[in-house]
Amino acid sequence: MSFDSLGLSEPLVRAVHELGYTTPTPIQTQAIPAVLNGGDLLAGAQTGTGKTAGFTLPILQRLNTMPAVATASGKRAVRALILTPTRELAAQVEESVRAYGKYLKLKSTVMFGGVGINPQIGALRSGVDIVVATPGRLLDHMQQKTIDLSHLEILVLDEADRMLDMGFIHDIKRVLAKLPPKRQNLLFSATFSDEIKTLADNLLDSPALIEVARRNTTAETVAQKIHPVDRDKKRELLTHLIKQHNWFQVLVFTRTKHGANRLAEQLTKDGISALAIHGNKSQSARTRALAEFKDGTLQVLVATDIAARGIDIDQLPHVVNYDLPNVPEDYVHRIGRTGRAGATGEAISLVCVDELQLLKDIEKLIKRPVPQEVIAGFEPDPTAKPEPILRRGQGGGGGGGNRQPRQSQGAPKRDGASSAKPAQRSGQRPANGQQQPKPQGAKPAGNGGQPRRDGQRHDGQPRAAAHEGSAAQHAPRKPHGAKPQGSNPGALLGGAKPRNDAPRGGQPTRSGQRGR
DNA sequence: AAAAAAT
Known part of the structure; x- marks a missing residue:
């Protein structure tokens, strides 16, 4: 399996190869054609599975292929919006977009709180195709009407479960309410609580389903x-x-x-x-x-x-x-x-x-x-x-009403x-x-x-693609030092009895394609 | 129980 056989165009494949990846991961193999298809997607995947490339690559390709749209002011319009739970993740995802889109003309920007809003407004004014954002600052822009999402075609909710855990559901709903109804929606989540299912039901239109086995464990490496x-x-x-x-x-x-x-x-x-x-x-x-x-x-x-x-x-x-x-x-x-x-x-x-x-x-x-x-x-x-x-909360999955309204914590130190x-x-x-x-x-x-x-590295090395990284699959390696060396292993702290090894993660368990 | 996210 290779990236070009997934239907990606040459400039994208070239960028991916230059970043050192040759073989798509399972989630990429499934997600890329599904997203290129234009339909909605519900994907169960955690970080480290190649998820980011799984949606950024086909999004870049779609935007590059679809006829460009201009706003009233004649600038390129925002056509893809990616929401993430944390600022750092937003920055990383946008770095990936940049790295993979190196040979395309598309423009992207990232926006989140804690930094000045004016540079973000400037970037939006100059025209961008892809926006990566955390929910709060995005809403801020929407309220100030400094972002025009009327031409939006693709929406991604990345780490949706994390966003809900963090109390973003209301923010997300407010964003969704103001987006053009006709669009492609991609929802990525590591877990599927009832809340996520509800969100998916409301958001997605007969989505393709993709699930990569949870990395409940711990890479062998x-x-x-x-x-x-x-x-x-x-x-x-x-x-x-x-x-x-x-x-x-x-x-x-x-x-x-x-x-x-x-x-x-x-x-x-x-x-x-x-x-x-x-x-x-x-x-x-x-x-x-x-x-x-x-x-x-x-x-x-x-x-x-x-x-x-x-x-x-x-x-x-x-x-x-x-x-x-x-x-x-x-x-x-x-x-x-x-x-x-x-x-x-x-x-x-x-x-x-x-x-x-x-x-x-x-x-x-x-x-x-x-x-x-x-x-x-x-x-x-x-x-x-x-x-x-220490007590642990969180029962099996449905239960925990972990709602917390955002509250100001005072000025950051x-x-x-x-x-x-x-x-x-x-x-x-x-x-x-x-x-x-x-x-x-x-x-x-x-x-x-x-x-x-700005998403640039100090050393100017391309690296963004390493996020969600391993586009390429590597032969599993033996962990080093897996046996306890040194003094009395197993002393004092009663752990679980050794069992046979857990099943390896990483294989897709379920996949569905559907037309739209 | 902790953490994160707009000002």
Whole structure:
């Protein structure tokens, strides 16, 4: 199977090939012809399955093929709208659109909150074909009448379940109400709650159905490991691990925003360059942290679950769960940040007694125990009692009325400096972790803290296509270090009994085409 | 229970 046999035109295939992809993933194989068909689509797919290319490629082709439309002012009209739950994801999707559309004349832009609205208005005025947006800012534009969607032909709701979880349903309905009724709708969701089904029923007209087996697990290329540890020794252990192995690009997840801030500060004190990323950070701080982490300037990125989905970093070697996530599914999303596109990765979880129940839930979900390894010097106190803080909500699927109206959280915190890095860096990084982290503050002041919204990379390397990445399929590799090495594996923390391996994910389970 | 998203 190849991209041109899916019906994509030469300029798209050329862009895809130049980005290093030759073989479509299962979801691409199914979604691309379905979208080219012009009908609606309901797709069950998570990030990391090649989903983004699955809709951006055929959308580009359709817009390129269909006769261009002009607005009253004579500029190109917005014909495709892609909504995503987070700003970072919106930026990434638009990068993909740009990368894949490199040889086409189509124009795209991204818009979300937390940054100035005027540049966005300017971009819209100059005329764009494709808009990628988060719901809030899009509504803002609609109310201010700075966006004209009267020529819209294609609508995509990406990570629709996440958007509903985040309380976007009302915003989405308000957007939908103002769109031209005759259009192609694509809905992507990792899960299918009753809410999603209702949304799909209302939105989609006899959609094609595509489902790719859930990645409930954990690519084979990710080696997972638990380090049992006392709750108050976690930070020390993390520092120890990073320094001992000289890890150079570590994504660390915490449960709370406050926890992320604290940990980043402490790591910095320990001589490790670290920044936190979460929803209370200013957009410029978020953008900067992500950019520095991606280009290797930053050794550690401490994140809340804002980064659990979607965020894609090439060849990210290490993910650490400093806290286990409250929702088992998020474990899968988190560790899915590593081992992407066939590369090997390592997912380490620091687990204290409080988190045993969460661990059990996770092992049940992924249908396998995670090997445990106690690190010498960090043996957990066997008499420690769990503190009954953590409870997991969310029953089987239908239930949780998790509605939360948006509420203002006050001004985002400005974390100090207005430094953004000047463009630099060759794009190479040492292959073996020799890179020394720069101390904080050593960077020259940059462009006044303007966030990068332009989707360009510092190093100018094409990479957007790596999102949802692995267009190409790679031979599965054995995870390295899958066996616990070192001292008493399995000590102290009762995990699930070893079972035979879980079934591999990644195969399509169901597909339907239909004409319209 | 936490997180995210418009000002």
